[in-house]
Amino acid sequence: GSVLMASARNLPGTDRPAGCMIALSSVGQECDSRLGALVTAARADGERLLVARLSRAVAEGDLPQGLDVATVARFYSCVQQGMSIQARDGATQDTLEGIARAALAAWPALTGATEAPAGTGCVPPAPPAR
Template identity: 50%
Template sequence: MELFWSKGYTATSIAELCAVMGINSPSLYAAFGSKEALYAAALKQYGETYGPFIWGGFPTAPTAHDAIEELLFKSADVLPRPGKPLGCMVTLASAGDEGHAELKAIIVARRAETLQRIHERLERAVAEGELSRSVEPLSIARFYAGVQQAMSIHARDGATREDLRATARLAMKAWPTLTGASR
């Protein structure tokens, strides 16, 4: 997972994968069937390993504002972690753009999950009266998902935890303008 995360799908060779896994190529193919299937498994493992760090408090946050703020600040903590590849494996993945349609579908679906989670939380805020029915939950969700994705790119380029937290604070200052809710 970390090899794919740091180098990307195309730049990671079967020989490198076998070396880090401590197996030979026939064993890799026997276990996974293909490099593509191994990459798909690595994406799944990434989500299971790092998703809870970023999304853990999101569903239970008392307000939509708190949920999105939690998402951005947890992302600021996780994306530049020392000793791990920088940024988000899913956000930074380009395998789908390199001619692998099945992998592209997986990556697009994973990215869409972020947007969907935020959108659903905003829809819930509207339904519960936390936000006005005049807001545009999908547009707001796209804004905050985009901020989180940009934070991933900045982390890959060397932004620190504090740099990313500053981005999160600034993005949350947009909340009243986007939602009409004071905060």
């Protein structure tokens, strides 16, 4: 399964506030600069982990040489953070899964690869049965 699809399942509010505290907290550090710095660092850490995983996939030949892994990681990080905002605004799991599928459909155009390497969280899911 994909990180984005897991986010679609877990972000909508049920018995807790919707969204992700890291994505939604102190975006501009306007409240407490120390808290803002902590959550900014946490968001950057998540992106760095994805850059590292994508870089490993390039080194192992699973993704093409010359791929701008930082841009791909930033794109998917932005999508996940945006999903958090959508969840906070009341988006349903179905809506968030649609966003995830749309973002994952961009994988071949972004990377030149038809399949994502395992562990990247970027494996396109099958569309829902109707």
